Amino acid sequence: MTLCKTLAGLAAGLLLATAVHSAPPTTPWKRGIEHQRQADLGNGTFLNPVLAGDHPDPSVLKDGEDYYLTLSSFDAYPGLPIWHSRDLVNWQPLGHAITRNVGAIWAPDIVKHQGRYFIYFPARTAEARSNFVVWADHIKGPWSEPIDIGLGGYIDPGHAVGEDGKRYLFLSGGAYVQLADDGLSVVGTPRHVYDGWKYPESWDVEAYAQEGPKINFRDGWYYMTTAVGGTAGPPTGHMVITARSRSIHGPWVNAPNNPIMRTQSASEPWWSRGHATVIEGTDGRWWMMYHGYENGYWTLGRQALLEPIEWTADGWFVAKGGDLGQPLRKPAGASVGAHGMALSDDFKGPALGAQWSFFNPAQDEYRRLDFSGDGLLLQGKGLTPRDASPLTAIAGDPAYQFEVEMEVGPGAVGGALLFYSDRLYAGVGSNGEAFVMHRYGEERPTRLAPSTKGGRLWLRVTNNRHIVTIHTSADGQTWQKYPVQMEVSGYHHNVAGKFLALKPALYAAGEGKVRFRHFRYRALD
Structure with a gap:
């Protein structure tokens, strides 16, 4: 018939x-690939996005000359995809860190501690919300089964090691909590430590939504880079802010140039830019990897964007990529092969x-x-x-x-x-x-x-x-x-x-x- x-x-x-x-x-x-739009222009420059399509909340780990990335996978399983790069522009998939459905997976953090890899992430079902961890002794796995560490009232865990050698998770809303030495459970209860940075009331944003804390240590300072303004809604809402402290326990002082980056106008090529991981390049240059919506294409989801930053004489950093509508000089590092899949x-x-x-x-x-x-x-x-x-x-x-x-x-x-x-x-x-x-x-x-x-x-x-x-x-x-x-x-x-x-x-x-x-x-x- x-x-x-x-x-x-x-x-x-x-x-x-x-x-x-x-x-x-x-x-x-054509050979169908993860995205046809290649970031690497082949002339020493690249054009955003570096991972086109739905790659939200990217978390990047620098591991020697290698970079590993994971991101929010929400209701898609297998989840927590892991990507590998040596130049932050050309990425290849290595697999996934989770197959068992524990709910919609939101902003994760991938880290390496004492030779072992960990991914901390929140997950939500219709009935409950919690935070989990998976671990592996090799980046390609096998990865452990997800371990529920609780913290149901928080999202977006970001891992850090304090000056005391103890491990901590920073959480949405400016809280943090100590981890056990093996990183697989929580010690004590969360404590509020940071009030964030308040933007002008006249700005068009979705909501305050202080989330996605990522911790870096440089020149004796801990830096907490955070997203505020909501991840969707008006194109001008999402943004990147940072604060620093001499101690992991605070007090945290906001950068004088906050927000470090935000979409200024709906006429820009990328909307709702925010939720950044700060990364050191192999040649001493520094970068932010974050997400944004392409102008007019909310349907494609939040795409992974890469922007150069520079450190100032007083120890803060500034964004140098503009609206990301033009090619930028590539980071150092060799390509790991054909980009995408x-x-x-x-x-x-x-x-x-x-x-x-x-x-x-x-x-x-x-x-x-x-x-x-x-x-x-x-x-x-x-x-x-x-x-x-x-x-x-x-x-x-x-x-x-x-x-x-x-x-x-x-x-x-x-x-x-x-x-x-x-x-x-x-x-x-x-x-x-x-x-x-x-x-x-x-x-x-x-x-x-x-x-x-x-x-x-x-x-x-x-x-x-x-x-x-x-x-x-x-x-x-x-x-x-x-x-x-x-x-x-x-x-x-x-x-x-x-x-x-x-x-x-x-x-x-x-x-x-x-x-x-x-x-x-x-x-x-």
Whole structure:
């Protein structure tokens, strides 16, 4: 049976009538990478972002000549992705530090102490919030199971070692607490130590939101670099501030040039810039790595940005990158290889590719995966994308396209999506005989009945600067344009919350199975 038919009655959402033909794109597939926009310009300069797409709250560890980075992964599992670089511009993935779902993971901190690596992070479920730690003796793992260290009233733990040799976690709101010597539990209770820096009341910000403390030690001073102003909301809200103290216990004195950096105007190329880690380069130059939204593209999530800083004669630092709209001189250091990772996937197995994560998976979610045959065979779950734990990948381009071949088994529904959250997504699914349209996180028809036959088809999704078109094919050669187009510029945090990004996604629902083959991603001009 062919699926090359168009809709008869959009309310029903079934393909029953005459085809609407559209020629497939003639541009050949490129090698799909984590982001097509390369930061390294190849002439000794780079252009932000250094990690395009959803890479929020970056925490960077300098370990000799190597840099390791992790970030907020929220509801995506495996989570806490770890990246490796030697020049802060070209990054390669090393894997993930957590597979067991403990909730939405917010701003982590990656550190090394006495030869062991630690990642401290908060996680939130619908029922509770806490802070956790994972550890490993090698950066590539294996990583420990997450250890709950409590502190449910705080987020964004930042690790530090005091002049007394003891370990501490600095927390949101200006508190800190001592850690046990092994770093795996808390000693005592948090104590408030820092009131932050207050910006002028006339500034347009989301909220005060003092968070993300990161501690550096330089020339006899401890520096606490913090975010205030809220991570979203008005483009001018988020910012970087710093304070210093001779003792880890305070008192902390604010920098006279606070804020160190903020978006001054919505006309700038990067919005809501903030949440910085201060890093020393291998040549003595210093940098801040932080996140920001691309002007007009909240949907891509908060992207990782790199800015040079300079130290002043009185021991403070100033930002030197401007609005980040122009190329900057690269840090020293050799490249670790090709930047990013492939997004295109032939599903050859034997495991899920590094580009994929389940959305809010169950503890046994990985049992749904089967690579024993041709492609990925995915067991259905739930009835719709909202309860199917779709597989998602991070896109870093304002315009891109992806396609996939699907073999939908009896009793299953499979589809291709732009997925923000279980409340907000758009795309098309099929039971092998008819289609269901997903828009606004709703289904039309409200439910697609399972088929006893199933079927084979191809789906193509194009997101061209928020305008979404979908094509279908029965043979992968001749394509039909789906008769409904969508506009998704509002699929982002300021509308739906959760601090997420709009991602390419695949899902399998129902009691049957869906086999996916030949996922292809490419950026568009």
